[in-house]
Amino acid sequence: MRLVLSDIRMRASMWWWTFLCAVVGAACSAGSVIAMFTAVSASRAAGDARMVSASIALGGNIVFFTVLAAVGVVASTVGLTLTSQRRDHALWAILGIPRERIRSVLRTELVVLGVAAGALAVPLAPLVAGAALDQWTAKGLDLHGATAGFQVWHIGVSALSGVVPCLLGGWGVTRRAARTPEMRAFRDFSDPPARPGVARGVLALCLLAGVLGMWIPGLGLELEGGVEQRTAFAFAGDLFLICLLLLMGPWVITPLMRFWTAIVPLRGVAWHLAVQACRTRAARSVTTVLPFALSLSFVGLFMVMANVMPGSTAALDDVLVVLGWVFVVSWVGGLAVIALVGRERTRDSALVTVAGARPGVVARSTVYEGVIYAGTAVVFGAITLAVTSATIAAGARTSVVRVLDGLPWTTLGLLAGVTLGTTCLALALQAARVSRTVAARALRS
């Protein structure tokens, strides 16, 4: 335990970002769970069976998506934090600490982190739940005056919401970290090409089966439930597809990023440096893009669905009812990842400065990295939007043009702009920090 605490203390500045993601993820997940159970119990007490099932359906969706986003984001930040400490882990192995012990130390660190995040989420979760209940009421759900006052079980939900994403997200990462080759302590090895691994492969196959299993009836069969049922199947297939693409991020997002950056006609040295940095550190780039790609593609899917379903609207605030907390978790995660990887830039920036880069070249190249991250997320979102529009239109027996025509393009454009602005601003702040570093000292440290 002493090693666990001293390691966390030593790496506090890095763990801080994972902790922030875990706290936000725990608060949003626990808040969604609390909101769902509060709405269900209030509806039950009022004997309103219709509202009970509505609360379960809506709350269940929100909990599912929020927990999914929290696990994804925490996994990314834990992965980055532990990857940056591989040299230390190799040194532990050299000093004679058995690999199982290294693994258990790292997992204990995650549990400590999760418990602390859960504890901080205890006062935040009721606030999230209160906001969610207000949102549902504003959208016309009669929750019979349900309010999210503090109850003892909230502590358990918050603790679980803190620990579960940390463990789920960090399980594989800690296993890999404990297997770090000893030579890593002495030499800078390049990362071997990423391979899907058994767990990811099995999950991907399951998701692919889900895509086909939903698309075949949704797009190809006549169902008793008619167009609505077909559309629902198409929607479920699209949801599985987006999850599959995000799960296979390194093999989807990296080629996408390579492709669109290759066709951009910019030839300046700052752009060249940014493109090369994003391509070289593909794992880092995928981790940065993932939270933004996740939120943009989910928003697109929900807007397409809302556009074809009779009587529903595709306004942003409707989508935010289901995906609002996903947005919060993803955006915090994306910014945390940018902050985490910023540390790697100092030395390369110093070298470019020493080689004679004019003032502003390094800063521009850093901001261009933000453009590349946001651009990749937007391109990913656009592709998933096109696929979901085509499939849902086929399911709903309507034309793709009509579906695309009904989408709120201004809102979607605004979201893409916010993504671009957020990543560029976060990286501009880093560029300002790097510009204050004396190049010679960065190279000697």
Add this chain to the structure above:
Amino acid sequence: MDFPVPGRRRETARVLHDIDLEIPEGRLTAIVGPSGSGKSTLLLCIAGLERATAGSIEVLGTDVMSLSPRKQAAFRSENVGFIFQEYNLVSSLTVEDNIALPARLAGRRVPGPRVGDAMSRLGIAQHARRRPDQLSGGERQRVAVARVVANQPRIVFADEPTGALDLKSGQVVLDWLQALPAQGTTVLMVTHDPHAAARADQVVVLGSGRVRTVIPGGDSHAVSDAVLAAQSEFEAGVRAS
């Protein structure tokens, strides 16, 4: 040259005193001295990477301390080459891109054949498309030398260029540094190794931030003796204070 003392906000430590030094153009000059004597700081000050707190530094007839950051960057990309002990290369760029970087930063292109020729001469042509983390320490250092060979800067600053290399790789790097003055390039090299320093045309011996002596190169024993004398003087000074 004063540096802030870490942890003591208002205190500074003076690391270089009364330096009055002329480095001959088109020659290889080595700076030697005990650890902490200020060798690397002196080199970085001359290169304009550290700002001296007093005095003036003229490189190739230009007062580098009076240059604006923009002009300093332009001066470096056009006239200066660097070789450090480690971390010489931008990790995200290939060998080829690293070699062409200074010219690209200066807004011009190094002709492809010249990059190829430099790589061939240094025996790293087969690694052109590799990134630094796929190379050994010796290969990385050869890339740094190839960058200098291809860009033909007027002055090269080398900070412990052989410090992390095996004997053979170290000899290759030193051979190239010794050959550069023949093309008119001035080389200023900081080293701990008396044998490396002895290959220079002149050797500047530093001790506790001052120039103790300047001796001609060629004799590694003389270099060792001068460094030991500088260290003894420093230790005697510490004991006396």
